Amino acid sequence: MSNQALVQEFQRILGKEQVFLEETDRATYAYDAAVLEPVLPALVLQPRSTDELGQVVRLCHENSLPLTVRGAGTNLSGGSIPGRGGAVVLTTALNQILEINEADLYAVVQPGVVTARLAAAVEARGLFYPPDPGSMAVSTLGGNVAENAGGLRGLKYGVTRDYVMSLTFWAASGETVKTGSRTVKCVSGYNLAALLVGSEGTLGVISEIILKLIPLPADRRAMMATFSKMSKASETVATIIAQRIVPATLELLDNFTIRAVEDYSHAGLPVDAGALLLIEVDGHPAVVAEDADKVESICRQLGATQIHVARDLAERDRVWSARRSALPALAKLKPTCVLEDATVPRSQIPAMIQALEAISRKYNLPIGTFGHAGDGNLHPTILTDRRNKEEWARVEAAVDAIFEEALKLGGTLSGEHGIGTAKSRFLEKEFGTGTILFSKKIKAAVDPHNILNPGKIIGC
């Protein structure tokens, strides 16, 4: 089909208003939140029903047109940057919460539903959808599933993967694939839902998601512990885990990040502190009281200079909104902000912190480190200016060194941000050639024309 005929066919399926051809429109969808070269899509499509979505996929397949599905584009590894000459397919008009089942504790949603909207809708019914990626105010559930998004509560509650009960998706060739169930247990057929989660839109186009819900915890307590040194804070993290306490959240901020956040949010953070731990325990009130006491006592033993327990919900919310502002606060400081998420087994957090300090010195680069220390998932953040070629070369070398170190400590390239195009060249180093070969075989089998977000994860 000629390009013009193809555009007309998309317009016939979707209506003219839902096919964006102007460069000014397309430019908006050329990048995501990773520091990578933008790629201008050839056209942008916005289906308004899952059936329209399926027709779009089929047409792309028949014409070998690359197709990159995009929710809010908040992902951090290039997963939403379109393939050259390809289409961006927006899920923003597929934004219905189709069902919240209170008896069986699940929600059925379309991929374009904003994460925070579902969280609020279920909380209003005393239920809880725990995954809370940093961008949840704008991120979509389809994007969360495609990237297997994590968040602040991963330590106790797990990540998006742990809440996906069922997916319906369009195969590249245009058939509907259903997988999983509304039942809490299901071993019927291959677990294709689990394979799709985190596959960054490379294996299928998600049209409907069933998410597990859990009862809302009865009580919560947030606290902030101040340390003079990062080493003490990181040892505290390892000790809390080793004592078999499982806080809902256990976040670490270094001095660099503390200062940036305080400048940005004026939350009253101690700007002279070497490190802060932000901790929340939740659950039954008796458990909350006991865990909070234990955590406080461990913090003191390991040298916390101050421990502040949030007195009420408003104060708690201020703590978490300060934490959530870490990335925008850092990003404001320099033209380019490289956010990493190399992740290590939790006991290796102190070693990883030391390594990051050494890398910062070696490459003479400021690295702000914050993140989900309780998960072993840190976000070392390098502030730079990409236009400065000499400095950018040092940044690239430092990022490589961060990955090397994480793998050496038994860790992984990515805890929650995905591989995208940003890290695909390192994947073989983590897993070996057999894993890449096996993955490529699957990709080629289910997407023979390589239309589904080509080039992501396994780089083909």
Added chain:
Amino acid sequence: MSNQALVQEFQRILGKEQVFLEETDRATYAYDAAVLEPVLPALVLQPRSTDELGQVVRLCHENSLPLTVRGAGTNLSGGSIPGRGGAVVLTTALNQILEINEADLYAVVQPGVVTARLAAAVEARGLFYPPDPGSMAVSTLGGNVAENAGGLRGLKYGVTRDYVMSLTFWAASGETVKTGSRTVKCVSGYNLAALLVGSEGTLGVISEIILKLIPLPADRRAMMATFSKMSKASETVATIIAQRIVPATLELLDNFTIRAVEDYSHAGLPVDAGALLLIEVDGHPAVVAEDADKVESICRQLGATQIHVARDLAERDRVWSARRSALPALAKLKPTCVLEDATVPRSQIPAMIQALEAISRKYNLPIGTFGHAGDGNLHPTILTDRRNKEEWARVEAAVDAIFEEALKLGGTLSGEHGIGTAKSRFLEKEFGTGTILFSKKIKAAVDPHNILNPGKIIGC
């Protein structure tokens, strides 16, 4: 390669002692715990290292020899019955617990480790590996992973899938595939581990497993509630869940099963009861006390005639050992015992119980029903004699009717027993043709000679 040359090559790789050719030896591996025709394997192989395991896989691939991996053979849907003319590969000599990491809460095991052995080893260190399939005293972790085994604690703690952090497996073509990580969060590459879980040995041969561990709950309380009617017991289950209490275990036994178990185990069960609920709550002592009170009060409100709380651990263990004897107790009554596990959303348990009673009447067959009611995962069990052709035809019709009903109620063919060969012909009905096509593409891509447990799940 000629058959004789192939045998010699296996003997060279494994040593003569590890290659079983006698019919008496092979006959032991011709069946599993499902009611299906046995298939005599051509030979049985017992590698003693993962490297030997890989060489076996490669040789099978090169010679297009079907290969069925077998742990303890306790699975219930034909997954361990070998392909015609194929080899059975035993994991029983790959039985090392390689590491229990107390700081990072995981265990590294070989596939042949017996489930109960790992459970005891980690419990001795104050840790907990929750998945507890009925056969855990003999079942292997490799088998549990391959079948995504469930168990009594699925309601609160999930199933095997929820504990697999990483797998290493041999691809059919002989490459090592590593997937997942020792970190609690990992989005590096496709989630191949999750795809392998429950794939019944059709996509790869597992050589090493990393399993998540959690802290052991501080307290537990078990109780037994007696009801005059199944309907009251099943409404109690739905009410407990709707009240957002999450017991560790919530098991239902009907009168038929109660009588069988009492005959078998003399545990002192009330043989005149219409139904029993066996319930355990666990966690922090305050939570246990509160949840136990709430559960007791719901049971009374819904008409429990007696509630007995286990006074000590010994009494608790008697309750659960009685429950675990349900299957052997029923199996003893008649020559053939057909154990099903069609599963429904939890709120549909009362409807499913009614349907089972109607099916029992319609086909004039005794159906003993017990199982993980809190998960919506019942085990209707039909006692029969397969040699009686007229009765067997009614059994087959009744099983079909059970599946139909489960799907009609929004359920699934299998909660935890797998598809194997027993249910593969129903799979399309649950998911549609798109799902089967997608699954077959994956299978063909990663196992082009169709050597890995051929015929299971998707029937090719």
